[in-house]
Structure formats: structure tokens, C-alpha cells
Amino acid sequence: MLPLLETALLPIGAERLRKEVRGFLAEQTAAGAFVGTCDSWLSGWDESFTEQLAARGWVGMTIPTKYGGHGRSALERYVVIEELLAAGAPVAAHWVADRQSAPSLLRYGTELQRQSFLPKIAQGRCFFAIGMSEPDSGSDLASVRTVAQRVKGGWELYGTKVWTSGAHRAHFFVVLARSEPLGPDRHAGLTQFIVNLRGQGVEIRPIPLLTGAHDFNEVVLNGVFVPDAHVLGEVGSGWRQVTSELGFERSGPERFLSTFLLLASLAHHLESSSSSTTAETEEIGELLARLITLRQMSLSVAAALSEGSEVDVQAALVKDLGTRFEQEVVERVRLVSHVFADQDAAPGTLAYHLARSTLHSPGFTLRGGTNEVLRGIVARALGHQ
Amino acid sequence: MKDELDAVAATTARIFEALWSTGTEPGDPPYWAPQVWEALVKAGFTLLPIPEEHGGAGASMLEAAVVLREVGRFGVPVPLMETALLAGWLLSATGLAVPAGPLTAAAPDAMGARRVRGGYVLTGTLSKVPYGHIAENVVVVLPTTPPLVMSLDPRDWQWVRGRNLCGEPRDSINIEGLFVSEEWAAVVGSDKEINGSELMIRGALGTSLLIAGAIEAALSASVSYARERTQFGRPIIAFQAIQQYLAQMAAESAAANAAAMSAATNAARNGSPDPIFVGASKVQAGRSAGIVARLAHQVHGAIGFTQEHPLHRYTTRLWAWRDEFGNERHWARILGERALSTPGLWDLVTRDTPGEGT
Numbered sequence: 243m244l245p246l247l248e249t250a251l252l253p254i255g256a257e258r259l260r261k262e263v264r265g266f267l268a269e270q271t272a273a274g275a276f277v278g279t280c281d282s283w284l285s286g287w288d289e290s291f292t293e294q295l296a297a298r299g300w301v302g303m304t305i306p307t308k309y310g311g312h313g314r315s316a317l318e319r320y321v322v323i324e325e326l327l328a329a330g331a332p333v334a335a336h337w338v339a340d341r342q343s344a345p346s347l348l349r350y351g352t353e354l355q356r357q358s359f360l361p362k363i364a365q366g367r368c369f370f371a372i373g374m375s376e377p378d379s380g381s382d383l384a385s386v387r388t389v390a391q392r393v394k395g396g397w398e399l400y401g402t403k404v405w406t407s408g409a410h411r412a413h414f415f416v417v418l419a420r421s422e423p424l425g426p427d428r429h430a431g432l433t434q435f436i437v438n439l440r441g442q443g444v445e446i447r448p449i450p451l452l453t454g455a456h457d458f459n460e461v462v463l464n465g466v467f468v469p470d471a472h473v474l475g476e477v478g479s480g481w482r483q484v485t486s487e488l489g490f491e492r493s494g495p496e497r498f499l500s501t502f503l504l505l506a507s508l509a510h511h512l513e514s515s516s517s518s519t520t521a522e523t524e525e526i527g528e529l530l531a532r533l534i535t536l537r538q539m540s541l542s543v544a545a546a547l548s549e550g551s552e553v554d555v556q557a558a559l560v561k562d563l564g565t566r567f568e569q570e571v572v573e574r575v576r577l578v579s580h581v582f583a584d585q586d587a588a589p590g591t592l593a594y595h596l597a598r599s600t601l602h603s604p605g606f607t608l609r610g611g612t613n614e615v616l617r618g619i620v621a622r623a624l625g626h627q
Numbered sequence: 628m629k630d631e632l633d634a635v636a637a638t639t640a641r642i643f644e645a646l647w648s649t650g651t652e653p654g655d656p657p658y659w660a661p662q663v664w665e666a667l668v669k670a671g672f673t674l675l676p677i678p679e680e681h682g683g684a685g686a687s688m689l690e691a692a693v694v695l696r697e698v699g700r701f702g703v704p705v706p707l708m709e710t711a712l713l714a715g716w717l718l719s720a721t722g723l724a725v726p727a728g729p730l731t732a733a734a735p736d737a738m739g740a741r742r743v744r745g746g747y748v749l750t751g752t753l754s755k756v757p758y759g760h761i762a763e764n765v766v767v768v769l770p771t772t773p774p775l776v777m778s779l780d781p782r783d784w785q786w787v788r789g790r791n792l793c794g795e796p797r798d799s800i801n802i803e804g805l806f807v808s809e810e811w812a813a814v815v816g817s818d819k820e821i822n823g824s825e826l827m828i829r830g831a832l833g834t835s836l837l838i839a840g841a842i843e844a845a846l847s848a849s850v851s852y853a854r855e856r857t858q859f860g861r862p863i864i865a866f867q868a869i870q871q872y873l874a875q876m877a878a879e880s881a882a883a884n885a886a887a888m889s890a891a892t893n894a895a896r897n898g899s900p901d902p903i904f905v906g907a908s909k910v911q912a913g914r915s916a917g918i919v920a921r922l923a924h925q926v927h928g929a930i931g932f933t934q935e936h937p938l939h940r941y942t943t944r945l946w947a948w949r950d951e952f953g954n955e956r957h958w959a960r961i962l963g964e965r966a967l968s969t970p971g972l973w974d975l976v977t978r979d980t981p982g983e984g985t
Contacts (some may be wrong), residue, residue: 244877244881246881246884246888247881247885248629248888249885249888249889249892251892251979252979256979257979260977324977325977328973328976502973505972506971506972506973509966509967509971509972512967513967513968513971518967520960522963523959523960523963523964523967524956524959524960524963525959525963526959526962526963526966526967526972527906527910527958527959527960527961527962527963527964527965527966528910528914528955528956528959528962528963530907530959530962530963530966530972530975530976531886531906531907531908531910531911531955531958531959531962532882532907532910532911532914533976534886534903534904534907534975534976535882535885535886535907535908535911536882537976537977538885538886538889539881539882539885542885556881559874559877559878559881562874562875562878563878563879563882614867614871616874617870617871617874617875618867618870618871618874619874620873620874620877620878621864621869621870621871621873621874621877622870624846624850624873624874624877625850625853625854625864625870625873
């Protein structure tokens with residue numbers, strides 16, 4: 243069986259930190275700096291908000307102080323990001339850099355890379371995107387066809403990446419490419435490269451979401467030069483590095499809080515209608531119970547990750563349960579509230595949240611690895627024991 | 628702490644492996660596992676969270692939690708939760724003597740006590756008491772103001788025997804004018820939270836832990852079966868449909884375990900179980916129990932539906948326990964009522980156990 247995760251306890255001082263974040267969010271909301279939206283970590287791009295967070299030390303929290311970060315623990319960061327997500331704050335700009343690029347740079351980057359990227363990430367001035375998926379490589383990531391050819395002083399990249407959220411606004415993305423011809427071990431010969439999205443030979447085309455919104459992009463790499471200094475980690479170790487990165491990507495609170503604002507909005511709606519039925523109360527209570535559980539699971543994975551444990555499989559479980567929960571929230575709220583889903587309603591209303599959550603919901607169980615593929619990973623781990 | 632807990636769990640598992648025959652059919656005489664109980668008494672596991680000055684082991688709720696999880700995982704019919712979490716608590720918390728057990732407890736709605744010289748006269752009904760006819764003492768907490776706790780000696784009682792879905796005794800009796808000496812009764816002080824709803828919370832915590840254990844056993848049995856059973860020339864675990872089921876069961880297992888253990892951790896640190904953490908864990912346990920029982924039977928095919936195959940020892944427990952001490956709806960309503968009043972939903976989600984985490 244899979245090893246059971248230990249219950250995580252939050253650090254002393256977490257409550258004070260939580261209060262600070264709540265105070266800041268209340269101020270920002272009152273000042274009209276943002277209106278909370280569902281799924282804000284994907285599409286709430288607001289660089290001035292990111293700078294405000296960074297000024298308070300809430301971006302790059304776990305980056306050591308010597309690299310311009312704040313040397314806080316993974317669970318302290320957890321407290322901050324869950325507060326931001328629950329409020330639907332616009333955190334998309336720094337999300338990828340903060341969540342996975344910075345930890346990857348710390349783990350695999352050279353000293354020079356750490357010094358040049360990490361301080362800017364912590365200042366909220368350097369944004370990253372993810373360069374994994376391709377037109378012919380979705381769930382089957384090892385089949386990537388972007389190639390890296392050895393040239394003098396570095397590499398030249400040829401290929402196409404897709405579903406690259408924020409590529410049109412971010413500064414860099416980390417590209418997984420084949421640096422050796424495909425051999426019998428398809429996980430060998432892959433390398434990660436830090437690619438300047440504004441560099442020569444990079445072409446970025448929007449792929450509008452079904453709402454028409456521009457988050458996704460297709461990024462064509464046409465002989466993009468990457469100096470040796472921008473190889474991330476070891477040449478040929480890309481698969482291992484990507485796998486560990488996915489542990490961070492799959493188990494965070496964004497895997498069950500994308501529709502929290504919708505649920506909170508329903509609770510508010512029922513509370514103010516002051517005549518909620520037993521059935522409605524029970525709906526809220528059941529979803530609350532599952533939310534509490536998911537959070538405990540996610541916290542345990544975060545604690546284990548910060549201790550360097552291999553918890554990819556447990557992270558996959560959190561993502562599977564959490565993202566299905568996000569979708570179920572939409573269904574339950576729809577049935578309980580009887581509200582007409584309206585994307586043209588005023589932002590912040592139940593009708594608006596319901597529309598946006600419904601229209602974003604297909605993505606929940608796709609991004610970060612489709613749930614079906616993740617379950618395959620879990621089943622293999624179960625069967626191998 | 629983790630090492631200590633692992634050691635307690637391992638010792639419990641060794642006792643069960645040595646003394647509990649999975650061939651014993653629940654619901655057949657003697658209806659429970661007295662030889663296992665004796666071994667648990669010897670190991671000092673039956674009164675784990677009871678303070679030493681009251682005859683217990685003075686251990687934390689977490690140690691009791693890992694033992695209960697093992698009881699669920701092995702499907703052993705012993706009133707450990709009833710003794711350690713319910714009756715033992717009622718007795719020690721009110722300063723009454725704690726016998727070695729086995730004990731059981733109930734919070735009857737329909738029971739009253741009349742004060743007489745030297746004690747009380749008790750009249751009313753006890754319904755579906757866990758391990759009623761097995762218990763050496765039945766501890767009741769009456770819905771009086773203030774609540775009254777009594778330790779009853781059921782030696783001469785004529786129980787109406789009943790059982791739950793997994794064959795554990797759930798016995799009932801009408802009591803008419805039973806004299807209870809005051810040395811076996813305690814009026815609950817106004818400074819103490821000892822009443823029927825607290826008993827319910829403790830029962831829900833214990834049941835959630837038992838369910839987490841039984842889910843793990845059902846998952847483990849399903850993985851083993853899927854690796855052994857061959858169809859279409861391949862072990863059925865090679866089929867994606869089966870893999871999806873197993874992974875879903877693993878997710879439910881991890882969820883039920885995380886919910887129950889975090890509720891137990893919170894109880895251990897705060898000194899008493901919290902209705903929100905426990906309620907969340909019982910909702911999760913009940914939901915996961917249903918999903919896992921259904922998928923485990925689907926993976927096992929017809930053989931799992933027979934008495935010959937041991938799967939039913941876990942699935943019948945899942946079906947029984949999810950309805951005891953409040954089903955999903957019961958606890959969902961309590962959580963929902965709290966969520967729809969101040970301070971509100973997000974505060975309830977983030978009400979953490981204060982810790983020394985990093």
C-alpha cells in the first residue's frame with residue numbers, strides 16, 4: 243500500500259501571518275484594487291498586484307534570503323497562497339515562477355542561474371511559463387518532439403509548445419526538449435532549457451479559451467539559441483527533473499480552491515436569504531467537510547515535499563480528488579442556488595462566479611496531467627508493491 | 628512521536644495476526660473475539676487514552692487512533708472504541724471507577740432517573756447498544772440537566788439481541804425501576820462538557836478511524852486480487868478500467884485516513900475532539916466507505932460476493948459503520964449550520980490545530 247502521510251501541523255506564527263494576509267486583502271478589496279474571481283491563479287494577471295505582494299515578502303517566500311527571497315517555510319507559503327486563492331486574488335503573473343520555477347532553480351539550477359533569476363522572482367518582476375505540452379504530446383509527455391541541437395556555446399531549439407498559459411506576458415519559460423535522439427529508454431535524452439520568451443526565433447500565437455479569453459498560447463521555437471548557461475540541471479536529466487516539478491504542481495491548494503469563491507458566494511447567498519432549507523445546509527456542510535479533508539491532504543503533501551520526500555503519487559491523488567471536487571462544487575451550486583449563470587453579470591456576484599466556474603471547469607481535470615493518466619500512475623505504484 | 632505510533636500499530640497488528648482467525652464468521656457465537664481482547668488488555672491497549680490515575684494507560688488520543696485503525700483493518704470484533712473512547716472516558720471524566728472492561732456506553736433519549744435514598748431509580752430504553760450483552764459494564768449518560776452518568780451492571784439483564792450489518796452485537800433492553808447505588812452515579816459538573824452530544828462526537832471519531840482501517844483492507848484485497856486474477860490472458864490489473872478503480876479507491880483511502888487522523892491529532896493536542904474536524908472526518912469516511920465498498924466488489928467480481936471470500940468482512944463493516952454515530956447527512960447538517968453562521972466558511976476551513984510544524 244502507499245505510505246500514509248502524516249498530519250501536518252502549521253508552524254507557530256502561521257495565524258499571525260494569516261491575519262496579515264487577510265488584512266492586506268481586505269484593504270485591497272476596499273480600495274477596489276481587485277474583484278475576486280474563480281480560477282484567478284490561471285487568468286488573474288495583475289503585475290501591480292504581484293508587486294504589492296512581493297513588497298510584503300509574499301512572492302518567492304521559500305527562496306533563501308541570500309538569493310533575495312525570504313527564507314520562509316513551505317507551510318508558511320501555503321498559508322499565504324491559500325488565503326490569496328480563497329479570495330480569488332489575481333496571482334497568475336507570478337504563479338508559475340513562485341510555485342515551480344523557483345524551487346526547480348534552487349534544486350537544479352547553477353549558482354549563476356540562482357543569482358540571476360531568484361531575486362527578480364522574489365521582487366515580482368520575473369515571470370515564468372511552462373514549456374511541457376506539445377501539439378502531439380499531452381498526457382504522454384515523454385513523447386515531446388521539440389529538439390535541442392548542439393551548437394557552439396549552447397543549443398538551438400526547434401519545435402512547438404502549446405497550452406502555454408501567460409507566454410505572451412511572461413519573461414521566460416522552461417522548455418522540455420529532446421537533446422538526444424529517441425532511444426529504447428524514452429525517458430532518457432530529455433533536457434530542460436530556460437528560454438527567453440522575447441528572444442529571437444520565438445513566435446507566440448494566442449489560443450483563445452472557449453470563453454474567448456486569451457490565457458493559452460502556442461509557442462513556436464524556430465532555431466532559438468539557448469546558451470549553455472541556460473540549461474536547467476543536467477543534460478539528459480529532464481525527465482527526472484520534470485517529474486519532481488510535477489509534485490509541486492499537482493498538490494497545492496489551487497487544485498481544490500479554484501471554485502472556492504463560488505461556494506463561499508453560495509454560502510453568503512443562503513445566509514442572507516435567512517431561510518435556507520435543511521437540504522441546502524447539508525449541501526454546504528458536505529462540501530465543507532470534503533474541503534477540510536482535501537486541505538489536510540494537500541498540507542501533508544506540502545510538508546512531505548519540503549522535507550524532500552518522494553510524494554509524486556500522493557500529489558497525484560490530491561490532484562485527482564481535488565479537481566473533481568472543484569467541478570462538483572459547480573454542479574452543486576448550480577442546483578442549489580437556482581441562479582442564472584451570467585458571464586455578463588457584475589463581477590463578484592453569484593451569477594458571475596457560476597458562469598465563470600462553469601466555463602472554466604473542463605480545464606480543472608486536464609491541466610497538470612489529466613486525471614485518468616494520474617490514476618494510471620497511482621495504479622502502477624499500487625501494483626508494484 | 629511517529630516512531631512510537633508506528634510501534635503501537637505494529638504491536639496491535641501482531642496481536643491480530645496471531646490471534647484473530649479471519650475464518651471466524653462475524654455474527655456467529657461468541658459474537659466477538661475474547662481471546663484478542665485478553666491480549667489487548669495485557670498490552671494495555673484497551674484503556675489507552677484514560678489517565679493513569681483512573682486505571683488507564685495515560686496515552687494520547689493518537690495512540691488510541693492508530694490502534695482503532697488496526698481494528699478496522701483486521702476487522703476484529705472487539706469493543707475497543709466503546710471501552711477506550713466512550714465508556715472509559717465517561718467514567719474517568721466523572722471520577723467513577725473504571726473497570727477493566729469490556730465496556731460499552733449509550734446516551735439514551737428515553738431514559739429517566741428518580742433520586743431515592745442512596746441512589747437513583749432508572750427507567751427507560753436502551754436501544755442498539757454496541758456489544759451490549761458482551762459488556763461487563765454499560766455506562767449511560769442521561770439527557771438530564773445537569774447530565775447524569777451511571778455505570779450499570781448488566782449481569783442479569785435479558786437483552787434483546789440484535790446485530791449491525793457486519794454482525795457486531797447491537798443489543799436493546801427495557802429497564803423498569805432499576806436501582807442504581809450512588810457510588811455508581813455521578814452528576815456532571817457545570818464546568819465539564821460531558822453529555823450525549825460529546826459522546827456522539829467521540830463515537831464519530833472512533834468510527835471514522837475504524838472505517839479508515841477497513842478501507843485500507845478493502846483496497847489492499849482489491850489490489851492483490853487484481854494482480855492474481857487473469858482474464859483475456861492478462862492479470863486484470865493490466866486493464867485501464869481496473870486501474871482507474873484502484874486509483875480512485877486509493878484516493879478515497881488517503882482522504883478518509885487524512886481526515887480521521889487530523890481529527891485525532893487535533894483531539895490529542897486540544898484535549899478533546901472538535902465537532903468540526905470530527906464531523907468532516909465522518910462525512911469523508913462515510914462517503915469514502917460507500918465508494919470503496921462498491922468498487923472493491925466490482926473489482927472482485929462474483930467471488931467477493933460470497934461468504935467464502937473475506938472481502939465482505941471489510942465491506943459489511945464499511946456499510947455498518949458509515950451509518951453509526953451519525954451518517955454523512957447528519958454531520959453535514961451540523962457543519963452546514965456552522966458554515967452558514969458567523970464566522971463563516973473559510974474560517975472553518977482554516978481553523979487549524981496549533982502546532983510546532985515548520
